[in-house]
Every structure is written in structure tokens, then in C-alpha cells.
Amino acid sequence: MSAKPLNQRGETFFLNLRFLLIVCVFIGNAIEPLINRMDGLHSLYMWIFTFHMPLFVFVTGYFAKSSLFDKSGRKVLLQIGMQYVIFQTLYSVLDITVFQVKNIHHSFFAPYLLLWFLASHFCWRLVLISMRKCSPLQQLAISVLLGVLVGYLQLDGVWLSFSRTFVFLPFFVAGYHFSFTALETFLTREVRIAGIALSAGLLLALYFGGGSLIPGWLYGSMTYMQLDQQEWYAGLLRLSVYLLQLFAGAVFLSFVPKQASRITDYGRRTLYVFLLHGLIIRLAAASPLYDYIHTGAASLALIAGAVILTVLLSQPVVRKWTSPAIEPPVQWVVDLERRALGQFNH
Secondary structure, X not given: OOOOOOOHHHHHHHHHHHHXXXXXXXXXXXXXXXXXXXXXXXXXXXXXXXXXXXXXXHHHHHHHHHOOOHHHHHHHHHHHHHHHHXXXXXXXXXXXXXXXXXXXXXXXXXXXXXXXHHHHHHHHHHHHHHOOOOOHHHHHHHHHHHHHHHHHOOOOOOHHHHHHHHHOXXXXXXXXXXXXXXXXXXXXXXXXXXXXXXXXXXXXXXXXXXXXXXXXXXXXXXXOOOOOXXXXXXXXXXXXXXXXXXXXXXXXXXXXXXXXXXXXXXXXXXXXXXXXXXXXXXXXXXXXXXXXXXXXXXXXXXXXXXXXXXXXHOOHHHXXXXXXXXXXXXXXXXXXXXXXXXXXXX
């Protein structure tokens, strides 16, 4: 199978969406140390987590259309693998030497915090390739079934990002087969206004009644055993979380502009923000910064700082200086393998 071309308007929309999502990622990680002592930030944090990971996986699946199969798909897999090795090593070394974070198991088999996404992305591509003979509807049904069943396994879901890989697989499959044309027709001004209102309503609902929602269900990294839900019907709870994430993700699309702008260009470099912002978050956690945040004004300043840093990390100069680590060249691996196979055949 060959690559599928991307709809130009769809590419612009999803690049805009990708930038808005990475802003949410940065904000969510920045406010996490405060959520247990500030109710407003807890609600914002939970609101972000209802949609940002499912939509990020969805967007990743959408952009995988052009590079899943053939040589381009193989190069992407190689690059993801190299990114994982580089940053798993970097974050682990900094944790031990600089940040001195305790109670973290450093292993290439346990993705370090945000690096779970790289490990899972690698697996999502392989799983989707393995299901290529199934129809899109069959692929989606299988992925939902796997996402529900993985929770019943008696294991630590963090290892190899095993749990998140299957929990979020349906969103990757849906993104890969998604047609922007249908969304473009549906996303009228009236629908956008309604979506923004519903998203705001979700935030209010989480503020007034979201205390019973366990964050672990939204993380996707925990099995039912780890969530203390070992009843036979725990899978139905996973399905209800899927519905919540589907609703939250759908209404968040109302915030996304369709026109090309500066954030469209920023959206091309969200991987740089994703992999580098963890260093800033770690540095902030190791500093006394959070000891000084006790008011709403200070919280807003923290959020504004996260937005500004997202923009700064999206600049071309950041890509220029960090691309060897974040987008490592893989052609040399391909050439090395070709020469090795050539010698073997002779």
C-alpha cells in the first residue's frame, strides 16, 4: 500500500489543532504540581486531560496517512526509535545528575514520563499495518475491543507503554481514516459557538462535580487492577471514558481555526515543544517556583508563561539547533543495512 495524500485545508486545520494541543500539554504539565491545593487548577487540569491526549493521538494518526507504508513508513519507525533512545537516555541522566528525582525506575522498557508517546506511536503504526487487510470499521472495532480488554491484564501498564498503546489505539485508527471534508462541511459558525459553549459547560461540570473522576482513567496508563476496579464490568467504565473523551475532543474542535496563520507554522514543530518542554517542567519542579504560587493571579502568570514558552520552543531557531536530536537522520541506517544485505547476498 502507498501513502495517502493529505487534503491541503485539512492539513492546515490539523496543524492549527496540533499547536493548540501542545499549548494544552504544556499548561497541563505546568499546573500539575498545584492541582491538589487549588480547585480551579484541578478542574482545568482534568478538562485538559479529557481531550488533549486522545486528540493528539488522533492528529498523529491523521498525519500518518502520508507515511505509514513503504520506505517512508520505515524511515519514520527508525526515527521514532532513535528519538526514544536519545531522550530516554537524556532525561534519565539529567534526573540522576541534575534534578535528582526520586522513586523513578530508569529503564528503556519503562518510557520516561512523556516519552510514552514515542513508544506507543511506534506500536500504533505497527498495529495498524498488521490490520491493513481489515476494513476501517473492523480496525476501529478491534482497536476499541483491545483498549477495553488490556485493562483486565494483571500487569503494570507503564512497561513498554503497553496500556496506553492499546487504550489510545482507537483514536490513532480513527485519525488515520478521518476525512476532513465531512468535518469542514459540519463545522459551521453555529456549530462552533455551540461546541465552545459545551466545552465551557464541561469545564464547569468538572469544577462542581468532577471530584469523583479518577485521573488515572484519563491517563490510560493504569490497568483496572491499578485503578482498584477489579469487577467484571470495569470494561464498561472504560467505554464510558471513551464516550467522555469523544465528546470532549469533538467539542474542542470548535476552538480550532480553519485558516492558515502563524500558529499553522508553529504546528509543524510541535514535536520540538513536546520533547523539550519536559526539561523546563523538570527544572521548574526542582526550583522553589511552586512555593510562591498561592493566588489566582500567580496561577494565571504560570499559565501565561507556559503559553509563551510554547511559542518560543516553536520557533525555527529551536529547530535549527536541536534537530539532530529531535529529528535524527536515519538514511545512514538505511544505507548501512543495504550494504550489509548486499554483502550477505554476495
